[in-house]
């Protein structure tokens with residue numbers, strides 16, 4: 001199992017490539033979270049029935065996080081997301097500066113859930 005596939009997930013997830021306009025299966029995307037055809041980030045339509053959470057996510061390694069991204073902390077997919085104000089190198093780690101939270105220290109290859117919307 002790759003690190004990217006060990007990411008925090010919700011119980012029900014569907015996957016779409018908006019570039020190719022196709023639905024993708026879990027097996028096609030779970031190691032990269034990218035479209036096997038065009039390599040774009042896959043839009044993940046994630047649902048948790050208990051908490052009535054229906055969110056759209058992109059998953060990418062921490063090294064690809066940019067200012068303005070909305071980050072869900074591990075275990076926090078049904079909770080709020082935090083806006084990235086800046087990314088700083090701290091030795092071999094990255095410090096993500098999160099609005100209303102503070103610094104979140106992660107490894108560059110750690111998969112991060114980024115919120116892009118709701119559905």
Ligand SMILES: [Zn+2]
Nearest residue numbers: 017020035038
């Ligand atoms: Zn595609």
